[in-house]
Amino acid sequence: MTDQYIDGNMLAGPLREIFAVDLSAASEQCATCGSTRPFAALRVYSHAPGLVARCPDCEEVVLRLVRTPTSGWLDLRGAVFLRVPLPALAPPVL
Amino acid sequence: MAMWHVAHLVQRRRETATACTLVLAVDDWPGHVPGQHVDVRLTAPDGYQAERSYSISSAPDGNTVELTVQRVPDGEVSPYLIDVFSVGDPVEIRGPVGGWFVWRPTEPAPVLLVAGGSGIAPLMAMVRARRATGSGVPFRLIYSVRTDRDVYFADELRHRAADDQGLEISYVYTRQAPDGWPGQPHRIGPEDIRERGWPPEREPQCFVCGPTGLVEAVADSLVAVGHDAQRVKTERFGPTGG
Ligand SMILES: Cc1cc2nc3c(=O)[nH]c(=O)nc-3n(C[C@H](O)[C@H](O)[C@H](O)COP(=O)(O)OP(=O)(O)OC[C@H]3O[C@@H](n4cnc5c(N)ncnc54)[C@H](O)[C@@H]3O)c2cc1C
Ligand SMILES: [Zn+2]
Numbered sequence: 001m002t003d004q005y006i007d008g009n010m011l012a013g014p015l016r017e018i019f020a021v022d023l024s025a026a027s028e029q030c031a032t033c034g035s036t037r038p039f040a041a042l043r044v045y046s047h048a049p050g051l052v053a054r055c056p057d058c059e060e061v062v063l064r065l066v067r068t069p070t071s072g073w074l075d076l077r078g079a080v081f082l083r084v085p086l087p088a089l090a091p092p093v094l
Numbered sequence: 095m096a097m098w099h100v101a102h103l104v105q106r107r108r109e110t111a112t113a114c115t116l117v118l119a120v121d122d123w124p125g126h127v128p129g130q131h132v133d134v135r136l137t138a139p140d141g142y143q144a145e146r147s148y149s150i151s152s153a154p155d156g157n158t159v160e161l162t163v164q165r166v167p168d169g170e171v172s173p174y175l176i177d178v179f180s181v182g183d184p185v186e187i188r189g190p191v192g193g194w195f196v197w198r199p200t201e202p203a204p205v206l207l208v209a210g211g212s213g214i215a216p217l218m219a220m221v222r223a224r225r226a227t228g229s230g231v232p233f234r235l236i237y238s239v240r241t242d243r244d245v246y247f248a249d250e251l252r253h254r255a256a257d258d259q260g261l262e263i264s265y266v267y268t269r270q271a272p273d274g275w276p277g278q279p280h281r282i283g284p285e286d287i288r289e290r291g292w293p294p295e296r297e298p299q300c301f302v303c304g305p306t307g308l309v310e311a312v313a314d315s316l317v318a319v320g321h322d323a324q325r326v327k328t329e330r331f332g333p334t335g336g
Contacts, residue, residue, distance in 0.1 A: 007329055009195050010147050013132075024195075
């Protein structure tokens with residue numbers, strides 16, 4: 001049997017508890033292999049303690065999220081950056 | 095946090111022997127985009143909580159949200175939602191969430207939807223929203239089911255195939271095909287994608303949803319047939335149910 005995982009899409013809800021934006025529309029760069037992809041395309045293993053998201057190219061851990069009764073613990077060391085779509089900046093008022 | 099809403103069950107519709115649609119009324123529902131999901135949270139009297147994701151199967155419609163749930167026999171949450179959760183009962187939902195696996199009626203590209211089993215849920219929201227917005231975007235839906243008794247939304251899909259101009263629906267049977275269906279039962283593969291999908295030159299948006307095994311196989315087939323992986327969006331529901 002192959003490993004059981006689901007899409008990064010499912011991180012959208014848990015991460016909204018921490019961030020104000022929808023990270024499933026964001027992209028990330030993997031710190032291990034340098035590949036860049038939509039957050040939603042990560043592989044999420046949800047039966048570890050907490051949630052573990054791995055890079056589909058090199059299978060290294062990009063993100064871990066553990067929710068305790070009083071806090072959220074987010075480890076993002078496997079990501080170089082997150083790029084988040086934001087509304088266009090308003091033109092400067094002259 | 096404000097993202098959690100209290101929803102009440104107002105109606106339950108049976109889809110198949112192992113699945114039903116829950117119609118929920120949600121106060122202050124902000125609306126959703128077809129393809130988004132919610133997280134459902136159950137709390138036991140002793141405080142134990144279980145959380146699972148469910149796609150929204152309805153088109154955006156006021157304060158109502160529909161979830162279509164398949165029973166996973168030894169599961170914790172799905173049997174509760176199907177057997178125990180009753181009209182009038184509350185449940186907590188977080189969402190809508192997910193900004194990637196979504197179809198916006200303003201996008202002009204043709205659409206290919208590929209569903210396995212309960213994976214029809216978010217794709218049905220897209221089919222319904224297409225109709226509700228009067229969109230003329232051409233849609234093709236390939237729906238993999240075990241037998242014709244396992245088709246969700248069977249009556250509605252029959253009507254839509256006849257009435258919704260530009261919507262084509264085809265089925266792939268994995269266990270038992272109905273009389274008159276050309277071909278043998280099989281798992282969906284590159285041939286089905288080539289014959290019933292769009293040619294890659296049309297640059298369709300492809301949405302694939304269902305058990306992880308089916309999603310992998312279909313996503314690989316789409317790329318093998320020549321579709322750009324960037325235009326293939328997937329939603330994996332978890333282990334393949336056999
Ligand atoms: C973004 C997203 C959207 C989803 N949308 C829907 C939806 O619209 N409708 C729907 O019915 N489900 C959907 N799912 C799956 C759903 O979240 C649950 O995983 C499913 O209902 C099983 O939960 P459970 O508590 O009953 O089973 P669990 O207690 O979690 O699992 C019990 C056993 O069943 C296995 N199992 C878990 N999930 C599945 C599965 N899906 N199929 C077969 N075996 C499984 C497990 O490995 C375990 O052995 C979605 C999942 C995701 C990530
Ligand atoms: Zn990597």
